[in-house]
Amino acid sequence: MECENLKLESGLGLVGDRNFGKNTYPGQNATLVEAEEIERFCMENARTIDLSITRRNIVTRGIHLNDLVGKEFTIGTARLRGVELCEPCSILGRNLSSESLSAEAVIKRWVGCGGLRADIIASGAIDRGSRIQAGA
Structure with missing residues (x-):
């Protein structure tokens, strides 16, 4: 699902996301790719380019997300902390596999x-095109 804007709640995640309110482990609030x-x-x-294929919450452009592990950053008016890399799982493998490419x-x-798993440390909103400010 593509959105023009997102509302992020500190410690809870993205409003409307299937994982909203789950806080079982660090980095569960948001995923970026x-x-x-x-x-x-x-x-x-x-394949036809489809930016939603990885099922991550936020798709970025122009920033190397691996560099944000362990760092705070802002997107729009929300503040996040990069927790760990969002390594691929069996669901991603299954969803992106094809006859010529195994899971x-x-x-x-x-x-x-x-991508990146992140915690939301200050609630805020992200509009399409919002820039990521590392260490801001």
Whole structure:
């Protein structure tokens, strides 16, 4: 589902998300992924580019998310803390597999570039096109 704006609640997640209110482990509030990685995967596998295929909450552009692990950053008026890499799981593997690409190959392909898990430390809103400010 594509949105023009998102509301983020501290410690709870993205309003309307299937995981909203779940706080079982650090980094469960929000997941981010780089648009460039999705586009690269789609081109490598002759797929139509679909930025929603990874099921991450927020798709970014122009920032290397791995650099935000352990750091605070803002997007729009929300403040987040990068907790850990969002490594690929069996669901991602299954969802992106095809006749020519096994689920295991999908998982291997996305290791290290599957995005970022983050905690929301200050509620706020994100509009489409909001910039990420690291350490702000």
